Amino acid sequence: MMTLSEGSFGVTDVNGNVMFRVKGKLLSIRDRRVLYDVSGTPLITFHQKMLSAHRRWVAFRGDSTDSKDLLFSVKKSSLLQMRTKLDVFLASNHSESSSDFRIEGSWLERSCVIYAGKSSNIVAQMHRRHSAQSILFGKDTFGVTVYPNVDYAFIVALVVMLEEINEDRADKD
Numbered sequence: 001m002m003t004l005s006e007g008s009f010g011v012t013d014v015n016g017n018v019m020f021r022v023k024g025k026l027l028s029i030r031d032r033r034v035l036y037d038v039s040g041t042p043l044i045t046f047h048q049k050m051l052s053a054h055r056r057w058v059a060f061r062g063d064s065t066d067s068k069d070l071l072f073s074v075k076k077s078s079l080l081q082m083r084t085k086l087d088v089f090l091a092s093n094h095s096e097s098s099s100d101f102r103i104e105g106s107w108l109e110r111s112c113v114i115y116a117g118k119s120s121n122i123v124a125q126m127h128r129r130h131s132a133q134s135i136l137f138g139k140d141t142f143g144v145t146v147y148p149n150v151d152y153a154f155i156v157a158l159v160v161m162l163e164e165i166n167e168d169r170a171d172k173d
Contacts, residue, residue, distance in 0.1 A: 011156055020156050031164060034063060035157055044071065044157045048164070057161045072154075074161045077102070084112065084166060088158065103162055110142070112162055114155065123147050124155045126162075 009022035020043075021036045032047040042063035049056040056075040060066065070091040077085040083106055087099035098118060105112025110128035115121060126144045146155050 009156075009160060020153065022156065022160050032065075033160055033164070035153055035160070037153075043153050046157055046161060049073075055165050057164065059157055059161075072100070074103075074158065074165075076165065084162065086162065086165065088114075101158075103158060105162060110166075112159070114158060123150045124158075126159050 008024055009020075010018060011020040011022070012018055018038050020038070021040075022033055023036065024031070024033050032045065034042050035044040035046075036042055044059050044061070045063050045065055046057055046059040047065070049058050056073055058073045059071045061069040061071055072088055072090050074086050074088050077087050083104065085105075086103040087096075088101035088103065089096050090100045093100055100117055101123065102115050102117070103112050104115070105126075112126050113122055114124040114126075116123050124144060124146045126142050128142055142159065144155065144159060146152055
């Protein structure tokens with residue numbers, strides 16, 4: 001379960017236990033976000049790459065933004081889209097001839113499916129949950145299903161990037 005409120009996210013398991021927190025830097029030029037574990041250790045730092053035609057986001061290990069700590073990047077599959085389609089490239093994929101993961105979603109429904117590469121193998125799914133909290137307090141809540149043997153922190157970072165790209169889309173497209 002993810003709850004969004006002004007650039008910050010709380011991620012809980014099905015029992016309501018906090019698993020992760022995502023905090024945004026309010027005065028960041030690049031929309032910088034940091035994913036923390038429950039003890040407050042930074043796991044992934046990610047931000048929008050400046051001057052990127054495809055709205056590329058990059059993710060780094062811990063609280064680093066050094067290129068040697070690059071984990072993965074995410075970009076829109078094409079400039080014009082009716083439905084959201086993003087390509088995910090792991091740092092080791094230098095050629096980017098084929099994506100390592102892909103995200104397909106509906107911006108209006110606020111849902112997505114994350115696939116392994118070009119296959120139909122689903123690694124995670126996300127959908128918006130409508131609740132009294134989301135209506136009264138303007139906090140969006142998402143249900144996220146992560147399939148076995150998939151890193152939760154990776155999926156949380158992807159969902160946050162998707163949300164940021166969609167918010168950017170609402171403002172600029």
